[in-house]
Amino acid sequence: xxxxxxxxxxxxxxxxxxxxxxxxxxxxxxxxxxxxxxxxxxxxxxxxxxxxxxxxxxxxxxxxxxxxxxxxxxxxxxxxxxxxxxxxxxxxxxxxxxxxxxxxxxxxxxxxxxxxxxxxxxxxxxxxxxxxxxxxxxxxxxxxxxxxxxxxxxxxxxxxxxxxxxxxxxxxxxxxxxxxxxxxxxxxxxxxxxxxxxxxxxxxxxxxxxxxxxxxxxxxxxxxxxxxxxxxxxxxxxxxxxxxxxxxxxxxxxxxxxxxxxxxxxxxxxxxxxxxxxxxxxxxxxxxxxxxxxxxxxxxxxxxxxxxxxxxxxxxxxxxxxxxxxxxxxxxxxxxxxxxxxxxxxxxxxxxxxxxxxxxxxxxxxxxxxxxxxxxxxxxxxxxxxxxxxxxxxxxxxxxxxxxxxxxxxxxxxxxxxxxxxxxxxxxxxxxx
Amino acid sequence: xxxxxxxxxxxxxxxxxxxxxxxxxxxxxxxxxxxxxxxxxxxxxxxxxxxxxxxxxxxxxxxxxxxxxxxxxxxxxxxxxxxxxxxxxxxxxxxxxxxxxxxxxxxxxxxxxxxxxxxxxxxxxxxxxxxxxxxxxxxxxxxxxxxxxxxxxxxxxxxxxxxxxxxxxxxxxxxxxxxxxxxxxxxxxxxxxxxxxxxxxxxxxxxxxxxxxxxxxxxxxxxxxxxxxxxxxxxxxxxxxxxxxxxxxxxxxxxxxxxxxxxxxxxxxxxxxxxxxxxxxxxxxxxxxxxxxxxx
Numbered sequence: 001x002x003x004x005x006x007x008x009x010x011x012x013x014x015x016x017x018x019x020x021x022x023x024x025x026x027x028x029x030x031x032x033x034x035x036x037x038x039x040x041x042x043x044x045x046x047x048x049x050x051x052x053x054x055x056x057x058x059x060x061x062x063x064x065x066x067x068x069x070x071x072x073x074x075x076x077x078x079x080x081x082x083x084x085x086x087x088x089x090x091x092x093x094x095x096x097x098x099x100x101x102x103x104x105x106x107x108x109x110x111x112x113x114x115x116x117x118x119x120x121x122x123x124x125x126x127x128x129x130x131x132x133x134x135x136x137x138x139x140x141x142x143x144x145x146x147x148x149x150x151x152x153x154x155x156x157x158x159x160x161x162x163x164x165x166x167x168x169x170x171x172x173x174x175x176x177x178x179x180x181x182x183x184x185x186x187x188x189x190x191x192x193x194x195x196x197x198x199x200x201x202x203x204x205x206x207x208x209x210x211x212x213x214x215x216x217x218x219x220x221x222x223x224x225x226x227x228x229x230x231x232x233x234x235x236x237x238x239x240x241x242x243x244x245x246x247x248x249x250x251x252x253x254x255x256x257x258x259x260x261x262x263x264x265x266x267x268x269x270x271x272x273x274x275x276x277x278x279x280x281x282x283x284x285x286x287x288x289x290x291x292x293x294x295x296x297x298x299x300x301x302x303x304x305x306x307x308x309x310x311x312x313x314x315x316x317x318x319x320x321x322x323x324x325x326x327x328x329x330x331x332x333x334x335x336x337x338x339x340x341x342x343x344x345x346x347x348x349x350x351x352x353x354x355x356x357x358x359x360x361x362x363x364x365x366x367x368x369x370x371x372x373x374x375x376x377x378x379x380x381x382x383x384x385x386x387x388x389x390x391x392x393x394x395x396x397x398x399x400x401x402x403x404x405x406x407x408x409x410x411x412x413x414x415x416x417x418x419x420x421x422x423x424x425x426x427x428x429x430x431x432x433x
Numbered sequence: 434x435x436x437x438x439x440x441x442x443x444x445x446x447x448x449x450x451x452x453x454x455x456x457x458x459x460x461x462x463x464x465x466x467x468x469x470x471x472x473x474x475x476x477x478x479x480x481x482x483x484x485x486x487x488x489x490x491x492x493x494x495x496x497x498x499x500x501x502x503x504x505x506x507x508x509x510x511x512x513x514x515x516x517x518x519x520x521x522x523x524x525x526x527x528x529x530x531x532x533x534x535x536x537x538x539x540x541x542x543x544x545x546x547x548x549x550x551x552x553x554x555x556x557x558x559x560x561x562x563x564x565x566x567x568x569x570x571x572x573x574x575x576x577x578x579x580x581x582x583x584x585x586x587x588x589x590x591x592x593x594x595x596x597x598x599x600x601x602x603x604x605x606x607x608x609x610x611x612x613x614x615x616x617x618x619x620x621x622x623x624x625x626x627x628x629x630x631x632x633x634x635x636x637x638x639x640x641x642x643x644x645x646x647x648x649x650x651x652x653x654x655x656x657x658x659x660x661x662x663x664x665x666x667x668x669x670x671x672x673x674x675x676x677x678x679x680x681x682x683x684x685x686x687x688x689x690x691x692x693x694x695x696x697x698x699x700x701x702x703x704x705x706x707x708x709x710x711x712x713x714x715x716x717x718x719x720x721x722x723x724x725x726x727x728x729x
Contacts (some may be wrong), residue, residue, distance in 0.1 A: 048444055088689055092476075116476035151527050205674020243726040257563030259675055311545075392477040395692040406676040410586065432478070 026422050039079035044333045046077045048102040049091065051084050054283060054319070055154040061341075064350065068340045069252035073307060075333055081328040091118065091325065098327030104365040107141035107319045108207075108388050108398075110149040115392035123148045125335050134357050137385025142321045144390060150321035152357045153342045157315040157385050158215055159377060161288065164301045166194045166276040175303035179219055182306050186253040189276045199248060200266045203409060205402045208262050210318045210388055212279055213405055214290040218314035218386040219307050224401070224426075225389045230315035231426035233401075234419050240308075242408055242415040259409050265288060272295055279305065281318050284353070284375055296306065304381045313384040319357075370392060393429040400425045469700035472608070476694035487702040498685060499702070502710075505592065506681040512659040513596045513603070518601065518652055521607025526637075528608065528613040539612070546605035554669025557598035561585055561670070588678020591671050595679055599666050603659075607652050614648040615641075647726050654717040658710055682706055 032172045050061050058081050065077050080100070082090060091103050095118045105113065113119045122229070126148050131139055132196070138152035160182075162175050170189045186198035202208035217223060222237025232238075247391035248254040255269065264278055267287055270278040270292035287293065290298040307313045322338045324331050340346060347356035352370045355378050362379040389397060401422050407420035470490070473483045493499050528539050545553070560568050563583035572578045585591045618641075626636050664683045667673060673680035673688070680688075682702065690699035 092691075112477050112694060118476075157505055168669075204672070205676065206672055218475040255564075256586065258564060265562070265564065272565065274564065384702070393693075395688075395694065399688055399692060403676070403677045406674060410588070410676055412588075412676055 006210040011315060019191070040075065045073050046101045046333055046337055047080070047099060048337070049080050049082065049087065049100040049243075049246055050104050051087055051320070052081045053084060054281075055156065056350055057353055060350045060353055064341055064346055067270040067346075069339060072336075075337070076217060078338060094327075095119070095325040095329045098325060100325055100327050101330055102337055103323050103325055104153065104320050105150065105323055106350060107138075107152075107317050107321060108394055110142045110321065110323070111144040111390050112392040112394060113323065114144045114147070114149045114186055116327050119149050120152065120326055121147050121149060122324065122335065126151070129339070133359050135382040135385060136296065137317050137382065137387060138319050138321075138357050140385075140390070141317050141387050142320060142323075144392070150323035151342050153320055153322045153338075154320040155355050155357045155382070156281050156320075157378075158211060158281055158305060159285075160303045160305045161187060161270060161278045161280055161284055161314070162301045162303060163195075163270070163273070163296060163299050165277045165296075165299045166198075167301075168192055170276075175301060176306050177312075179216070179306045179308050183244075183248065183253065183261040186248070186276065187251075190253060195274060195276050197252060197257075197274070198276040199254045199258075200261065200278040201245075201254060201258040202261050202263045202279070203245070203258040203265050204262050206261050206262060206407050207398060209402050210398050211318065212247075213241065213387060213401070214316040214388050215305055215314055218246060218316075219305070219311055220244070221309065222312060223386075224397075225391060229391075231389075231397075231423055231430055233423040233426055234416075239305075239415060239417060242405065242419060245405075245433055246408055246411075246415055251407060259406060270300075282374060282378075285371075285413050302377050304377055304384070307384075308405060314386050315380065315381055317387045319384045319385075321411070335363065358375050391430070393432070396429055397426055400429075440581050444727055445659050456718050461469065466703055472697050474696040474700070475698070476696065483488060485697075489697050490705070493698060493701045493705065499682075499705070500686045501531070501677070502680055505679065506661060506683075508601075509592065509596060509663065510657055512593075513660055514597070514653060514656045516600045517604045517607050517656060518649060521602045521652065522611050522649070524604065524608045525611030525615055527639070528612055541607045542608055545602045546609075548602060550602065550665045551669055553598060553602045554666045555602075557594070558670050561594055579667045585671060586675055588674075588676050591675055592679050595666055595670050598670060599660075599663065602666075603656065607656070610648055610652050614645050618644060622707045647721070650717065650721050653713065655723065657713055659708055661706075661713070 008402050024229075044179045048065075050058075052058060056064075061081075065079060068074055068198070069077055072078045072300060072351075073411060080090075084106075084109040087103070087105065088109070091100065091105065091113075094100055095103075103119075110119070114121070114400060128153075137157070139148075139218070142148050142150040142152060143195050166189055167173075167175065167185065170185065170192055172185055176185055181416060182199075189195060189198045201212050203212060214224070217238045220237040221239040222239070222241055223231075224231065224233055224238065226232030226235065239329060245254070249258070255275065256268075258267075261269070263284075266275075266278045266280050268279075270284070271288050271290075273295045283299065285302050289297055291297060294300070304313045305315045322341060324338070328334050328388050342357065344356070344361060345355075346368075347358060347363055348364060348367055351361070351367045355375065356362070356367065359382075362375060368375045386393065390395065404422040407413040407421075410414045413421070471484060471486060473480050473485050475481060476663050522608065524542065528535060548556070557639075559689060560566050561584045563569065563581060566581075567583070568584065569578070569581040573581065584594055623636060626640060631639065662683060663681065664687065667679055667681055667684050668687075671679040673684045674694070683706065685704065686702040689695045689702060
């Protein structure tokens with residue numbers, strides 16, 4: 001009898017020990033949280049998730065946060081930095097328990113996050129912010145069905161990079177204003193033997209392909225989603241864009257290796273002097289001038305992306321908003337922290353690594369001084385930011401589009417068929433919603 | 434009897450922490466995934482949380498995506514396992530000979546295997562790079578190509594190149610297995626066969642192969658299951674592209690879960706995957722048992 005009790009007791013002790021180990025922290029946190037709700041002056045602990053690469057550096061974000069906590073002694077912020085690829089899984093795994101209060105996300109996530117209940121609606125909170133002073137493209141990326149789900153923070157978009165000396169040798173003094181002009185320049189550059197394949201793209205089967213396709217389809221007057229919110233992939237502008245891609249590949253104006261390239265490959269091709277034009281994010285400007293890696297150094301030029309016909313220019317949003325998870329126990333403090341990080345003062349102070357979301361700061365001499373050439377182009381380019389489809393089913397839509405566009409680029413389907421296939425799938429996806 | 438009982442209980446008591454952990458981190462997710470495959474857990478769906486019976490299975494099995502992905506997975510599995518086994522056997526035979534430097538060769542042969550898959554993927558991605566990859570440089574020097582070309586742009590070629598990258602990394606494992614088996618071969622049997630006039634080819638097919646069969650089967654079982662699960666090498670080199678040419682089952686599952694937030698469809702994929710692996714394992718176990726019986 002005693003033995004049996006001993007056995008039961010030992011299992012119970014182990015089980016209790018295990019439970020207390022796994023729940024110990026949570027329990028303590030819960031008690032602390034209850035207290036906070038009662039009395040806001042008691043300490044609050046916020047957990048925030050950021051990205052390691054691109055934009056503000058880890059040091060920048062840590063410094064911003066230290067400044068914030070100094071001004072708010074009752075708030076403690078724990079920072080976590082992960083690679084881009086880890087952001088989404090981490091958010092999804094922890095949002096319901098409020099593991100992170102503030103999260104940095106990609107600009108293509110707000111619609112699906114809002115629909116899935118991952119992040120909080122901040123429309124009311126945003127009423128105190130002068131959103132008129134924020135670039136429209138950046139604001140649009142956090143809207144879904146008329147409500148706002150985040151605050152734009154990291155600002156980025158694609159630009160046209162060109163090799164100044166190649167253009168000069170080919171007899172051009174300014175970068176192209178339209179895609180037709182760019183195509184002609186590429187033909188001349190190729191004919192003169194300045195470079196074998198004048199244009200480099202990131203057309204690998206990845207999100208990068210949809211970024212480039214968004215740029216082209218918007219410039220040719222298309223758009224993946226129509227004004228009625230329904231898929232419009234077979235629209236004329238989209239067809240023109242895909243035809244342009246296929247044609248330039250066939251003619252050897254676009255680098256045939258583009259179909260296996262990502263953004264870094266575009267950079268490497270460009271800095272090796274193997275491209276006259278390349279589409280890429282802001283980071284390419286500094287990277288292409290790095291004397292260690294770059295053969296072309298001062299020859300790198302940055303310009304706004306060409307347009308076509310009545311459309312002056314179109315680029316794709318690569319920004320990243322800050323959001324509050326739906327499980328956050330401290331949404332008020334989280335919002336306060338977000339407002340601080342995205343405030344004009346902070347964005348101005350740290351403008352060297354990431355340009356601000358605020359239009360008015362682009363005339364500020366301190367901001368201009370950080371990178372005059374880029375600021376000058378960005379100021380105009382940001383007005384032409386287009387977003388990739390702001391629909392909750394974007395993940396699946398993008399996967400399908402990548403496959404179909406690549407099929408057209410690789411000659412496995414003609415461009416019309418490819419777009420029709422994508423449209424069929426997109427309509428089915430939209431219908432499920 | 435009394436003693437055995439109390440020993441059993443004591444064993445259970447000291448194993449219980451480990452059992453609890455296994456329950457939490459293995460059994461619970463396994464069961465949840467199973468339940469999810471009968472529910473709608475698509476995060477962006479308005480009917481989230483409803484039981485949907487077998488409709489996820491019907492949807493997945495009725496979609497061409499699943500069958501195409503299965504076809505690619507099978508192609509990758511069969512080709513790479515076959516190559517690894519054949520190459521592994523020949524390298525093991527070579528390393529089983531006595532020649533100067535064999536000890537050094539035996540130790541360095543495991544290096545590719547020691548490299549993490551993710552690093553291996555990255556390495557081969559650079560080798561295949563169309564713009565500055567070493568494969569282009571070598572082929573150009575050898576006169577096999579006239580100019581640098583893109584290797585990963587063709588769906589079929591890309592799949593075969595992933596096979597090469599994987600075979601390069603995993604062949605050493607087969608070599609080690611085969612070498613260990615060869616080391617315990619009874620030399621006198623070979624000597625007797627040589628005296629009887631059997632040439633090297635005859636000796637290989639009549640002595641080595643039958644002797645090695647159990648080891649070959651073990652390698653085949655292990656590698657097939659592992660290949661079926663290969664994810665990281667695809668993630669690193671091709672990400673399922675170009676034009677879905679390398680989108681294997683597990684990559685499709687990953688996209689469904691983590692890009693599309695379709696947890697229920699991803700769970701269904703995962704369980705279909707489990708069923709296939711279980712079937713494969715069962716077949717192999719049967720074959721193994723048979724070969725052991727024959728040997729005995």
